[in-house]
Amino acid sequence: MFPRYGKNAQLSDGNNILDAAKDVDIEISAVCGGRGLCGKCRIVVKEGSQYLGAVSHLETMSLSKEELAAGYRLACCALGKGEGATLVEVPPESRVEQQRLLVAGIETTVTRNPSVKKFLVGLSGSSLENVKPDIEILLASLVQLGLPTSLRIGHDALTRLPTAIRKGDWSVTVTLEDREIICVEPGDTTKSTYGIAVDVGSTKVAAYLLDLNDGKVVATASTPNPQIAFGEDIISRVFYASESEKNLKQLQGVVIAGINKLLLETCESAGINVAEVYDAVLVGNTVMHHIFLGISPRFVAMSPYPPAISSSVSVRAKDIGLKINPAAYVYVPPNVAGFVGADAVADVLATELYKSKSLSIMIDVGTNTEIVLGNDQRTISCSAASGPAFEGGHIEFGMRAEPGAIENVYIDPTNLEPGLKTVGDARPRGICGSGIVDAVAAMLKSGIINKFGVINTKLNSRRIRTVPVRQYILSWKEENDLGHDIAVTQLDVQEIQLAKAAIYAGATILMKHLHVEPREIQKVFLAGAFGTYVDPQSAVIVGMYPDVPLERVQFVGNAAGSGARMALLSKEVRETSDQIAQRIDYVELAADPSFQREFTEAMQLPHKDLTRFPTVAQLIKREE
C-alpha cells in the first residue's frame, strides 16, 4: 500500500489507513487521535480508490473539492472495502518523522567539496649539507600530492609548523582552506574535520555541527538570540547599536557569545573539541549580518537602506571572536539588500528556486519575513515586517517550541472543544508558533472568530470568555503545568492578523511586479526557524500565503540553516550564492503605492476578497 516507503500493508475490510500505516511503522500525524476532526492525517490515494469506502462528511470539512478530486483523503476516515490493492502516498507534512526532520530544514543534496580539507603528508628531513626551511619541505610534499604550487601558509599554522613536524615524526596533517594552509597538526588527524553552520535569526539562533568528511549533521542546538535583551525587534537593536561603537561591540559580543555557547554544546554532544571545527558558515538577515561582522547596521535602517557590502565575506574566526579553531575562517554568504540578507540567499540555495523553470515562491517566516518569487529566469524579493507572532512572540501565552508548548490544535465543530498536541507530549505550558497558527485557523473554521478576527462571545461554549479580555481557552489550569488557563486572546488573533497580512501583502506585491497570478505559482516553500512543524493548511486558512493547491506547498523548515550547511559542504555552492545574490532584485515594499491597501485588505481572515482564497472559502464557516 505504501510502496514509496518500501512498506506494504494490508487494509482489511472496515479498517482505516491510519491504523494500517501504524502497523508498518509509518507514523501519520493525527492530533485528534483518528476522530476525523483535526484534518492532519491527509494522504493521497494514487490507485485503487475503488477499494476504499466513500468520502465521509468529516473529510469534506477538512479537504477542498480540488483536493478530494486530486485523491486527498483523511487516513483516519478512509476505510478498506473489499479485497484489492491501493497505492497511497503520505505527503511529507502528514508524516510525523518527516515533520521533525523538516523543522531542522530540508536536506538538499550537494556534491561534497568543502572549502576546508585535510591532507596527511609524509615529509623528509633535511641534512646539514642541504638545509631546507620547514615550510619549503612541506610545500614540496603537498605539490607531490597534486596540490597547487601557489599555496600560502597562515600565520598561526606557521607558528606551529616546526614543532608539529618533529612531534609528528615528519608526518603531519595539513588543513587547507581554499589555497591557505590554516593548520598543521602532528600525525594523522584527517578523521576529525568538522564545520559549523549557524542561522542567526532575530529571535532564535540555530547551529548545526557537520562532519566535513561525510557531510552528516552530528549535532544541532539552538538558543534565543541574546540580543533580545537589547530590543525585541530589529529596529530597536539598530538604534541601540547606532548610539556608540561600544554598544555595537556589545551587540556583536552577545550574539557571538551565544553562538560560542551553541558551538560548545554541539561539540560536547558530538564528543569533539572546538579546535576540531575548522570552518563556519553564518547566515542572518542584513542587520544580523552587519552586527556579527562588527559593521554598524545604522545605515541599513536609513533610506535608501544600503548594506555596507552585499558580496560574500570571509573573515577569520578570531576577528569576530568565534571560538572554533583559531586559524579558521567564517564564511558569510552575500546579502541582497538592506532587508533581504544572507539568510534569504541561503533559503534560495536550499530550495533551489533559482534553478527551476517553473515559478516558485519562498516565504521565510520570521520577525522579518523574506519573500522570494521567481524561477531560473528572474527572481525578485522583499522583506515584510511580520513581527514575532509566528515564533510565539507577542502572544499572551506564547513560548518557544519546548516541551509543553502546544504545537497543534484542532477544534471539534460540534461542541467547540479543542484537541491539543504538545511538544514532547508534556502537560501544556504555553503555545508556540505552530500552535497559534493552528488555533487561529481552527477558530476561524469553527466560527469562533469571524473574518475580522473578532471572537464571537455569543457562541455557547464555556471556553469563550470576555474577562479580562475576549478569549478562547485552550487548556484549563487544572490540566496544565502553567497554573493558569491557557487561552488565545483577542489580541493574539490580532497579532496573527497583522503578521500574516504583512506577509501576504508582500507576496502579492511581488506577484504584481512579475505580473503573475497565484495559480501560476507551482511551488510554495514555507520556511522559518519555528522550532516545530507549521501546518501549511492552517497557514493558508489564516491567509498567510496565496491559496494554491495544497500539494504545491512544502514546509522546508529552517531553509536558511539548510543553505548554510550546503555552503559548508561545497565551494561550488559558495560561488553559486554570489551569483544568486547578484541576480535577485529587491522590491522596497514601503515604496510601493499599493502596499497599504494590500496590507489592509489582507488583515481579514483569510482576506477581504474571498475569491482569492477559493479553497479556504470551502473550509470555513461563514456567518454572513
Place this chain on the structure above:
Amino acid sequence: MFPRYGKNAQLSDGNNILDAAKDVDIEISAVCGGRGLCGKCRIVVKEGSQYLGAVSHLETMSLSKEELAAGYRLACCALGKGEGATLVEVPPESRVEQQRLLVAGIETTVTRNPSVKKFLVGLSGSSLENVKPDIEILLASLVQLGLPTSLRIGHDALTRLPTAIRKGDWSVTVTLEDREIICVEPGDTTKSTYGIAVDVGSTKVAAYLLDLNDGKVVATASTPNPQIAFGEDIISRVFYASESEKNLKQLQGVVIAGINKLLLETCESAGINVAEVYDAVLVGNTVMHHIFLGISPRFVAMSPYPPAISSSVSVRAKDIGLKINPAAYVYVPPNVAGFVGADAVADVLATELYKSKSLSIMIDVGTNTEIVLGNDQRTISCSAASGPAFEGGHIEFGMRAEPGAIENVYIDPTNLEPGLKTVGDARPRGICGSGIVDAVAAMLKSGIINKFGVINTKLNSRRIRTVPVRQYILSWKEENDLGHDIAVTQLDVQEIQLAKAAIYAGATILMKHLHVEPREIQKVFLAGAFGTYVDPQSAVIVGMYPDVPLERVQFVGNAAGSGARMALLSKEVRETSDQIAQRIDYVELAADPSFQREFTEAMQLPHKDLTRFPTVAQLIKREE
C-alpha cells in the same frame, strides 16, 4: 679648499687644515684637540700638496706608508705653506656630523614606492531607485582613480566603511596595502601616512619612524632588548623559549612590548598617533625573527639548524600584538639560514653589495656577527658567535652609548696618558663599544699590551695596575661620575680578542670558499647597531677584519635598520630582498675543518701571521 662640501677656506701660512675647516663649519673629529696624537682627523689631499708643510713624525705614527702615498694627512698636522690652492677631501669617518648620521645607518637611495599608499576618494551616494552597497560605490570610485579592479577590503576597514563614508560626507581616505584596502577614514588624511622600521638585535632594539609621503625619518628611538632578562645570549633564550609554549609567548611578548614602547616614543616625539602608522618592517636574526613571529626557535638552534621559513612574511600587526594601526601589516624580510637572518638580508640591501661587480665584504657586528662576502655574481654568508663585547657587554666598565660613555680613546705614546671623548661630552661613566675598540687599539699601538693582549706591567705608568687584576686606568674616579676608576682590564682585552677572532676567522673562511685574497676585496662595510661611531682604523688594528687600504672601509652603522627603512619605502626592495635571500649561500662555520685553527691564530693582536696585516704592522710598536 673643500669644494666637495660647497665650502672654500683660506689656509694661511703656518695654520693647519683642522682650524681652516672649523672656520667654514666643517667639524673634523679630533679627540686629542689637534695635538697629532689621536689620529682621528684624517683627510685626503687631492691637489696642491706642495702648498702644505712636510709630513710630521706624528703623522707617520698614525698613517701607513700606503695611506701617506695616497695623500692621507692628519688635518691638525698639515700646515699651510705659501700661497696656493689645495683641494682636500674629508672622508666620512673623519666628519663628526657624518659619524652621527652613520650610527643610524647609511642612507641608500630608493625610489619611493611604499607598499602602503593613501588615496582621497570622492563618492556619490545612492538613491532608493538604485541602492548600491557602500563597498561597491567605493570600489567603483577607486577604479576611476586608475586603481585595479581586483582590490579587496580588509575586515577592519569594512567595519568602519559605512560610518566613515557618512562622517566624511562622501569623501574618504582609503589606505591600500598592496591590493587590500586596510583603512577607510572620513575626509582627507592623506598627509598622515607613517611607517616604522625596526631592527631587533639580540642586545638592542632600534626603531625609525618614517613619513611615507616623503621617505624622511621623523623620529628614532632605541632600547635594550628586554629579552636580555631571559638570557644574554641567543642560545639561552632559545632554551628558555623551547621549554614551553608559555615561555615562547613570554619572550615574544616582551620584545613586542619593547617595540611598542619605541613606537609610542617615536610617535610622541613626532606628534602623531600610533594609529597613523600603517606599515612596519621588522628585521632581526633568525632566532629574533622566529620569536617575534611567535614561531618556536628551538630547531633553529639544533643541527641542521633549519628555519621554519626563509621567504619573507607579511603578518597582521595585531596577530603579533604590534600596536600600530590595527588593520596594518608587518613585513618581515626573508632569512638566509638558521643564523643568517632578515637583518643580514637588510644589510645586503642597504650596502647594495649584491649589485656590485667588485668584491665586497659586509660585517654586521653584534652578539652574533653576520658576514656576507660577494658581488653581483656570487654571495656567501656566515655567522660568527662574537659575543656582546663590541656593544659594551661583558666589559668590566661597559655601558650603552649614553651620555658619559667613553666613545673615543687615544694614548699619548710618550707618557702613556689617555685622551678621552665621551658621548655628549659629559663626565665619564663607563665605556661603550667604540671606546673599548679604540682603547685596545691604542693600548696595542702604545705597547701597553702585546700581541697576546697581555698588559705590560713593567711599563712606567701610574695608570697600569695589577690589583685587583691587571688593568689600564682610563679615568680616575675624581674625574668621572662613576665614583670609581674606569679601567680596561686584562679580561676586557681578552673579550675583545675572542670577539674579533670569531669575526676575522669567519671572514677568512668565507674568503677561502670564494678563493679570494684580502687585497681583492674592494669594499669593507662595517655595520652594527653600536650606538656610536666605531673607528675603522682601530677596528683593523685589533684585527677585526682583513687589512685592506683604509679608504676601502666604510662604516655603515645600523645597516640592518637602513635596509628595513628601504623595505618600508619600496615594494621593489621587498621583491629584491626575496631574490637576494635565495641567492646568498650559507657557510656553517662549525662544519668547516679549518675554523678552529683560524680562530686560534686570530686571537693574537692583530693576528699571529703579521704578514696578513701589513698596514697595522707599521703602526704598532712591537717589543719582540
